[in-house]
Amino acid sequence: xxxxxxxxxxxxxxxxxxxxxxxxxxxxxxxxxxxxxxxxxxxxxxxxxxxxxxxxxxxxxxxxxxxxxxxxxxxxxxxxxxxxxxxxxxxxxxxxxxxxxxxxxxxxxxxxxxxxxxxxxxxxxxxxxxxxxxxxxxxxxxxxxxxxxxxxxxxxxxxxxxxxxxxxxxxxxxxxxxxxxxxxxxxxxxxxxxxxxxxxxxxxxxxxxxxxxxxxxxxxxxxxxxxxxxxxxxxxxxxxxxxxxxxxxxxxxxxxxxxxxxxxxxxxxxxxxxxxxxxxxxx
Numbered sequence: 582x583x584x585x586x587x588x589x590x591x592x593x594x595x596x597x598x599x600x601x602x603x604x605x606x607x608x609x610x611x612x613x614x615x616x617x618x619x620x621x622x623x624x625x626x627x628x629x630x631x632x633x634x635x636x637x638x639x640x641x642x643x644x645x646x647x648x649x650x651x652x653x654x655x656x657x658x659x660x661x662x663x664x665x666x667x668x669x670x671x672x673x674x675x676x677x678x679x680x681x682x683x684x685x686x687x688x689x690x691x692x693x694x695x696x697x698x699x700x701x702x703x704x705x706x707x708x709x710x711x712x713x714x715x716x717x718x719x720x721x722x723x724x725x726x727x728x729x730x731x732x733x734x735x736x737x738x739x740x741x742x743x744x745x746x747x748x749x750x751x752x753x754x755x756x757x758x759x760x761x762x763x764x765x766x767x768x769x770x771x772x773x774x775x776x777x778x779x780x781x782x783x784x785x786x787x788x789x790x791x792x793x794x795x796x797x798x799x800x801x802x803x804x805x806x807x808x809x810x811x812x813x814x815x816x817x818x819x820x821x822x823x824x825x826x827x828x829x830x831x832x833x834x835x836x837x838x839x840x841x842x843x844x845x846x847x848x849x850x851x852x853x854x855x856x857x858x859x860x861x862x863x864x
Contacts, residue, residue, distance in 0.1 A: 607716025608670035608691075614658045614681065615674035616643060617839035618695050621708060622672070623649050624724065624841060626715040632666040642803055645835045645843055660684050670714065698760050699781070701732070701767070704840040724842060731845045732767065735852055739769035743859055744795035745830075745851075746773040748785065756780040761837065764844060768851035770797075796858055797828040799851075801837045830854050 610632040613619045619638040622631050623646040636657050637643045638650035656662040658678040663671060663685065671692045673682050685692050693714060698704045705725045712721020747754045747761055755761045756779040757772055765772050773795040777785060790798075832850065836843050 608668075608714070610666060610668045611670045611672065611715065612656065612663050612666050612668040613638075613672055614656065614663070614678050615672065615695060617707075618672045618674065618711070619650060620645050620839050620841050621695075621711040622715065625708070625712050625717050625720055627717075628652070630715055632668055633663070641835075642833075643835055643838055645839065645841060647835070664688075672711070672714065698840050699758065700760060700763050701844070704760065704844065705729075707840060728842050728845055732848065735767070735845065735849050739855075742769055742771040743797070743855060744773045744793065745770040745797045745799060745855075746785065746790070746793070746795045747801075748790065748798045749801060752784040752786060752790070753782070754779060754785050755782055760840065760844075764848055765799075765851065768848045769855050770851065795827055797830050797854065799830045799832060801832045801834045803834045828854070828858055 607630065609630055611622060611626060611630050612633045613622055613631075613635055616635050616637040619634040622634070631653055633654045633656050634650055636655045638653070639647065639655055641647040644650050654666075656666075658673075658681055660681045663681065668690060671682075671685055671690055673692060673694050675694050675696045682692050682694070693710075695707055695710070696703070698707055705728070708721050708725055709718070712718045712724075745765055747765075754774045755772075756774050757763070757766065758781045762772055762774075762781075773793045774783065774785060776793060777783075777789055779785070830851065832847060836847050
């Protein structure tokens, strides 16, 4: 494999530019290779610690902290883009950019990976982990406690919970063993996907959707007004000609792509939608 000259030059400069300070000092040149890491770094790290975020951090439809992210340079996850920042820590996602992560590790650069959370407890673990990595464990603890307090206020047991379903491109949906599935439960909804045996992630056929007749559908288009054919199932004439007319709850994609304190906003919104639709019914 032939490496670009810029990669070797960056590596040379990194190796011979001197020490990075005390061994246990928090990292001061952190490069993110994952959109969700971007958000947690902006939330938890000191601004001067962040050397670069991902390209998606500058996308207002994907990035919750889009405005703050504009202050930082970006990368697409290529080694020759990461090395010039001379990072003392790179944080990647669990599955993407595997080759880059392996190369960076071979070059002796500290690399951590952030797992995809499937529950609120795992969200708290990710916040706690990033807080530890950037030297801000107390800040992470405070944010987690604030989220848990809001969660306790927003969540309450609901008998006869109404049916709802996440219904996105190609009928994509989530079951209870997923983060979004837990969010539905916390907001007092019953996930219709579980009645089809969907535990984590899957698809719901239009016929099953009409048969189940959930009270509401949750839609999170990536960008308003840019529906693809795969996202057009809600406009299918079979649905329009049936007696099934669900309420559509739209949640911006930047609130569902990654984890953070904004998830409590989603729970509160879903709870408010449920209360609005079930006023006068037995709780």
